[in-house]
Amino acid sequence: MSEIQTKPVFKPNKEFAKTARIKNMCEYQALQDEAMENYEGFWGRYAEEKLDWMEPFNEVLDESNFPFVKWFNGGKLNVASQCIDRHLESRKNKAAIIFEGDRGDKQIITYLELYYQVNKFANLLKEDFGVKKGDRVVIYMPMIPEAAFAMLACARLGAIHSIVFGGFSAEALRDRIEDAEAKVVITADGAFRKTKPYMLKPVVDAALEGCEVVEKVLVVERNNEDVEWVAGRDYSYNELIKDKSAVCEAEPMDAEDPLFLLYTSGSTGKPKGVQHNSAGYILWAQMTMEWVFDVKENDTYWCTADIGWITGHTYIVYGPLAMGATTVMFEGVITYPDAGRPWKMVEEYKINQFYTAPTAIRVLHKTGEDEPKKYDISSLKVLGTVGEPIDPPAWKWYYEEVGQSKCAIVDTYWQTETGGHIVSPLPGATPIKPACATLPLPGIMGEILDPETGKKVGVNEKGYMCVTRPWPSMIRGVWGDPERFIKSYFGDVKKDDKAVYFTGDGAIYDEDGYITITGRTDDVINVSGHRMGTAEVEAAIKKHWNVAEVAVVGKPHEIKGEGIFAYVVLKSDNGVADEIEEMKIINSHIKQEIGNIAVCDDIVFAPGLPKTRSGKIMRRILRSIAKGEEITQDISTLEDPSVVEKIETMVKSK
Ligand code: PRX
Numbered sequence: 001m002s003e004i005q006t007k008p009v010f011k012p013n014k015e016f017a018k019t020a021r022i023k024n025m026c027e028y029q030a031l032q033d034e035a036m037e038n039y040e041g042f043w044g045r046y047a048e049e050k051l052d053w054m055e056p057f058n059e060v061l062d063e064s065n066f067p068f069v070k071w072f073n074g075g076k077l078n079v080a081s082q083c084i085d086r087h088l089e090s091r092k093n094k095a096a097i098i099f100e101g102d103r104g105d106k107q108i109i110t111y112l113e114l115y116y117q118v119n120k121f122a123n124l125l126k127e128d129f130g131v132k133k134g135d136r137v138v139i140y141m142p143m144i145p146e147a148a149f150a151m152l153a154c155a156r157l158g159a160i161h162s163i164v165f166g167g168f169s170a171e172a173l174r175d176r177i178e179d180a181e182a183k184v185v186i187t188a189d190g191a192f193r194k195t196k197p198y199m200l201k202p203v204v205d206a207a208l209e210g211c212e213v214v215e216k217v218l219v220v221e222r223n224n225e226d227v228e229w230v231a232g233r234d235y236s237y238n239e240l241i242k243d244k245s246a247v248c249e250a251e252p253m254d255a256e257d258p259l260f261l262l263y264t265s266g267s268t269g270k271p272k273g274v275q276h277n278s279a280g281y282i283l284w285a286q287m288t289m290e291w292v293f294d295v296k297e298n299d300t301y302w303c304t305a306d307i308g309w310i311t312g313h314t315y316i317v318y319g320p321l322a323m324g325a326t327t328v329m330f331e332g333v334i335t336y337p338d339a340g341r342p343w344k345m346v347e348e349y350k351i352n353q354f355y356t357a358p359t360a361i362r363v364l365h366k367t368g369e370d371e372p373k374k375y376d377i378s379s380l381k382v383l384g385t386v387g388e389p390i391d392p393p394a395w396k397w398y399y400e401e402v403g404q405s406k407c408a409i410v411d412t413y414w415q416t417e418t419g420g421h422i423v424s425p426l427p428g429a430t431p432i433k434p435a436c437a438t439l440p441l442p443g444i445m446g447e448i449l450d451p452e453t454g455k456k457v458g459v460n461e462k463g464y465m466c467v468t469r470p471w472p473s474m475i476r477g478v479w480g481d482p483e484r485f486i487k488s489y490f491g492d493v494k495k496d497d498k499a500v501y502f503t504g505d506g507a508i509y510d511e512d513g514y515i516t517i518t519g520r521t522d523d524v525i526n527v528s529g530h531r532m533g534t535a536e537v538e539a540a541i542k543k544h545w546n547v548a549e550v551a552v553v554g555k556p557h558e559i560k561g562e563g564i565f566a567y568v569v570l571k572s573d574n575g576v577a578d579e580i581e582e583m584k585i586i587n588s589h590i591k592q593e594i595g596n597i598a599v600c601d602d603i604v605f606a607p608g609l610p611k612t613r614s615g616k617i618m619r620r621i622l623r624s625i626a627k628g629e630e631i632t633q634d635i636s637t638l639e640d641p642s643v644v645e646k647i648e649t650m651v652k653s654k
Contacts, residue, residue, distance in 0.1 A: 008433045010399070013406050016381060020294050020428020022442075028429045031442035042443055043071070043283075043472060050286055051279065052086045053077050054252045061470065067490045067499065068477070069470040070256050071280040078250035079259055079282045080118060080156035083321035085250065087111045095326045098300065098349060099145050102192035102332035109145055111324070114152075117145075119248035121153035124240050126248070129184050129216045133158030133251055136261070138182040138214075139307075140164045140173060140204055142191030143331045146220045146237065147307050148317050150186045155259060158251035162261040162273065165308025166191075168595040170206035172271075176263050179273055180479060181213050186237075188220040189227045194336045197223040205230070255279035261479050262310055264416040265533035266488055267522045273479030274416050280472030284420040285319035291441065292410050292424050293353045293382050295325045302328035302345070303355040303384075309530065310416040311386055315355060319420070334360055339368025343375040343402075354402070355384035355412075357529035358394055362559050365397045372401045382427045384410045387529025388561040389517060395434040413437035413465075413517050415503060416531070417489065419473025422446055423465075423515050438514045445469040447495075448507045448515065454495040457509065462518060465507040466493050468500045523619065525554030525562045530597055534619075537564060537600070540593035541586055546571050551609050551617050555602065555626040563601035565626040567647065570605055579605060602626070604650050608643040610635065625651050 017023050022031070035042040040060040047057065057075030087094070092112040099107040109117070125131035137159050141147035147163075154161040162180045164173050177185065185208070190199035201219055205228055208214055219227065220237040228234075256277045263271040295301050301320055305311035320327035328349060334342055334356075342364065346354060364371070383403050390398075390411060399409055408427035414420060422444045423437040430438050440446030447456050448463040457463035467474070478485040490499040506518040520526065523534040534552040541550045549569040557563035568586065587599045610618045618638065624631055625648050635641045 009431045010433070011431045012408055012428050016294075016408070017428035019296075020426070021290055022426045022429045024429050028426060028439070028442060032440075035443045035445075039469060046287060046443075047072055047075075047279065047283055047472075050283055051077055051082060057255055057279075063470065067470070067486060067501070068482070069474070071277075071472045072255035075255040075279055076252040077255065077279055078156065078158075078253050079278050079318070080122075080152045081250040082282050082286075083152060083155075083318060084111060084115045084118060087324045088115060091324050094324070095300075096321060097145055097148060098326060098328045100328065100330050100332070100345060101144070102336075103195050107145060114149075114321075116246040117149045118152040118156060119246050120241050120244040121146075121149045122156040122248040123244040124218070124237070125153055125159065125184065126157055127244070128235065128240055129218070131157055131159050131184055133253075133257075135159045135184070136162055136180040136182040137184045137186060138162050138164055138173075138177050138180065140166060140185060140187045140200060141220070141307070142166055142188055142200065142222060143306060143329060144188065144191060144220065144222055145329060146188070146222075148329065151260075151307070151313075151317055152321075156248060156250050158253050158257060160258045160260055162263065163308050163313070164263070165306060165595075165597075166200055167308070167597050169592055170203045171593045172595055173203060173207040174211055176271065176273075177207060177211060178213060179263070180261055183213065183215045184218065185214055185216075186218045186220070188222040189225055190223045191331060192223055194333055197225050199225060199227070201227040208233075253278045256476070258476070260313065262313065262416055264310075265524055265531045265536055267524060267533055267535060269533070269535045269539035271533070271536065272481070272484065272488065274475050275477040275479055276419050276473065277476045280474070281419045282318060282322050284471065284473035285314045286322035288420040288424075288441065289315070289319035289323045289325065291426055292412060292421050293355070293384065294427050295320070295323065295353055297324075299352040299381075300326045300328060300349050300379075301353040301355075302330070302349070302351045304330060304334055304342070304360060305355075305357070305386075310419075311355075314420050335363055335367060338371070339364050340371035340374055343372045343377050346377045346380060347375040350379040352379055353382045353384065354380060355386065357387040358385055358390035359388065359528040359560055361385065361390065361394045361398050365394055366559070369397065369401070377402065378404070380404070380407050382410060383407050384412055386412045386414070388526045389519065390435050392434045399434070408432060411435065411437045413515070417475035418467075418471075418503070419475070422467060422471075423517075433510075433514060436510070436514050436516050440515070444471055446515070448509055449493050449495060449500070451493050454493060454497075459509050459511050462506055462508050464493055464521065465503045465505040465515070465517065466495070466500045467503070468495050470501070474501065525564065527554075527557075527562055527564060527597065528560045532564065532598055536594060537566070537590060537598050540590045540598065541566060541568060543593060544586055544589045546582075547586070549609055551619060551622050552600075553619060553623045553626050557601060560601075564598065565602045565604075566600045567604050567606045567609060567622055569608055602654070604647065604654070606643070606647050606650065608640060610641075610644050610647070611639045612637065613639050615639075622647075628652075
């Protein structure tokens with residue numbers, strides 16, 4: 001560790017750099033300069049080079065209705081064709097998807113096979129369910145190849161998919177179905193976890209009770225457990241797919257036609273339907289795959305995310321397939337049967353790029369420190385992390401034990417809204433530092449700004465992570481709520497009197513101009529790399545009849561990065577004697593309203609909450625108490641200052 005602490009800069013592997021797409025910092029700078037000098041020329045050049053257009057675009061960027069911008073006006077393409085059809089000439093027998101199921105079952109799906117599967121799926125949706133361009137389709141699926149087929153089938157038809165992570169509850173699923181007004185839900189009976197079956201279809205059934213919008217449900221039979229079938233609504237994919245034609249024309253889509261929605265937490269109780277459109281999204285998905293992971297023609301790439309999150313969208317399905325790579329899809333639990341599972345897979349599939357979240361790295365480190373040594377993982381070239389800050393001990397282990405001190409670690413910073421990476425090292429060029437996202441990628445005008453002055457902050461000064469010009473894969477809207485789109489992302493920071501995109505994250509420059517993300521500045525916490533709005537958790541807890549008031553904050557957690565800490569004021573205080581029971585009830589409300597991912601790690605049954613005289617809850621105080629920090633704020637102006645000491649004592653005695 002001493003080397004990391006005293007000289008925390010690791011230069012790219014020279015051998016790797018020789019053939020990397022961006023080979024050194026001069027090349028990086030040249031690209032960034034090109035983008036600065038001729039922004040539209042830069043992006044226009046790549047859009048022509050990287051994408052296959054059915055009709056060419058006649059304008060690169062239209063900012064006249066900022067922040068509702070348009071990229072590549074006039075152009076037509078189809079994202080599924082970008083991911084499949086154009087590879088058929090040179091890669092038809094190449095593995096597109098390598099699937100490993102929970103029980104070790106394997107499938108290798110070539111580009112030609114993917115083409116057939118997606119076409120059949122699209123024909124099924126079109127012919128049997130009447131799905132057409134612009135319709136919304138909710139996908140609530142486990143990590144099986146059919147989930148990728150479903151996404152691509154929607155893209156082929158021009159239908160807008162909205163994937164809901166399989167860990168969300170029926171309530172959360174219903175909210176998302178209703179907000180998007182989806183007419184079809186694609187699901188599975190269930191899947192396997194640690195070789196045991198678990199179920200998804202019953203969750204869909206519960207979500208659809210009293211829900212008017214959904215006409216049809218398509219069920220992939222994966223674990224063959226018994227499920228209810230609603231006549232006229234539910235259909236078996238395995239049956240319907242049998243007689244479908246393997247040819248389906250790809251719908252020509254305008255560059256700005258929506259590709260998908262993905263709901264994410266914000267600072268209110270209602271999740272936002274983040275909208276991504278066709279051309280700009282797929283362009284950046286492909287470019288970042290090439291630049292950041294530097295995947296070569298013969299490489300095998302594995303991202304461990306779930307397709308229910310943006311990482312699964314961009315870096316399991318769209319990005320790798322757009323560039324014609326081989327992407328590994330994994331159904332199982334990464335630490336099952338033991339913490340050697342991923343390294344066994346690396347050895348077996350000769351994986352070259354491995355991309356995961358710091359939470360997974362921490363778990364693998366903690367439960368299987370020596371496991372990487374037991375396998376031949378010498379094929380690895382690039383290691384990625386995403387979703388949350390990675391702490392130096394986990395970084396060191398990842399670098400030395402998994403990367404054998406020869407692999408670049410790309411600490412990729414981005415969000416659902418950015419569509420793809422925005423700040424990240426380039427593995428052949430950027431000298432890396434532990435737990436540092438380093439520099440904006442070429443073409444991304446990322447800056448840390450002072451929210452008051454709109455000026456770039458100085459070294460070691462905290463500011464807001466912003467992007468000062470629209471980029472192709474930028475969020476295009478919040479579904480059905482243009483006001484919320486403007487307010488959420490363009491309302492906080494102005495540079496030269498012009499609103500700029502604000503990520504919601506704080507950040508800091510070091511003396512080399514490197515960017516370190518310091519975390520959210522709003523009431524959003526990051527649990528195991530998943531974004532969770534505290535307001536959403538609070539709304540779920542408030543549904544419990546005995547809860548009078550609640551405030552939820554984040555608290556550092558050894559494995560999850562951040563844990564969920566709730567202060568609950570009960571209506572009738574019989575709960576004190578029965579705290580554990582009450583905690584169970586509250587958590588079961590959360591499971592019902594949101595899902596297991598939002599369950600509280602700690603609940604304190606407080607006598608009251610620290611509030612200003614105007615009734616505003618002082619969350620900063622609650623955050624400090626949860627972290628065990630000293631209270632530095634002035635509490636004399638609170639409605640009842642004594643409550644702070646009482647809560648502090650309760651938390652300390654826990
Ligand atoms: O706070 C940042 C954190 O994750 C948030 C985005 O969450 P989500 O939209 O769910 O997407 C996660 C996968 C891209 C960001 O606002 N975050 C993401 N990457 C990093 C990060 N924090 C620190 N370092 C990162 N590399």
